Amino acid sequence: MSKCVVCNKRKGKRKCPALSGLICAECCGTKRMKEINCPLDCVYLKEAQLYSILRVEEKPADFQPKQWDLFWYFESLIYKFLLEFTTFTDEELLDVISLMEKEYQTRKKNLYLPSLHPKSTRAIKLKSILEEEFSKLEKQINDFGLPVFTLDDFIKVLSFEKDRIENYMKENRNVGGNLFLQVLKGEVEVFINQKRRERVHE
Template structure:
């Protein structure tokens, strides 16, 4: 019988990537993120976080259809970025979105504000990706030559996402530094499956 690499008493049933061995369920449950430096991609950590988190109400009643479309596109861009940077944190994402929100608020007032830079290099990369895609969307017009998306649309999506991250971080302290990112990933994956099903029945 393989004993738990942590307590050396009970049977080790789970592979622990942080300790490079088998760990018992009790040690895994009580010591994760406290005594054990769990990597963000640990399956058991993700399951525990998503199971135990306090969910946040996330459906603003005044969102229009085009704003929901913009929101899901925005989240899909972040999702693609996270495929390359799996250790990206909620704090970094909040930094990016807060700066973009501030820039759009300034533009709405017809004021000039130099481009703001996030604290980390990879956060700066995500911000550049989002800004490039948003710039393309701003140039899209409908049959009447009017912009499909307005500054208000972008600002509404950014503010909504910023508030969600802040609420998740506030209501789920000590659950790891990428909880919201896991929520975002699960949302995008579920939405993608739903859209595929809808296409099948169209």
């Protein structure tokens, strides 16, 4: 059997699409997405991502019912965006959410802060979409004439999501730049299917 194209010591047992050769499991695991530019459809990358998803522990959200509604709407907006921008990264999403959280926290203190712009043009587009939709939600009032969603509601959802992304990025440095977004897509799809089943049984 041929030797690993990276270390040239151990046996190459995995076909590496990025290097067009055989690679050993150790080099694949330690150099993946760091020194090797792995394609997102690589079977070994997908296996590593699945393993990572299973082992990342998340703190449960302490949300009120209306905050859950806001959270799922927030994630569904990102999900729709990802259908068009399939290569969007966790880092870009973190940039968007961090800036929005900072803006809402500043507003809560009744301070002025000019609109903050993410680094990438794709992130700017997503932030614009989220801001437009959040602005509509802020205008909703209940039967008592009070806002349905408060600034605290938006901050709580944004902060929770930011912490989740940071946790996934910290725990998974070598499984690609969109692991959290894959988790998010899976969550939204499960949520959509659950709602469909509920409508069928009504």
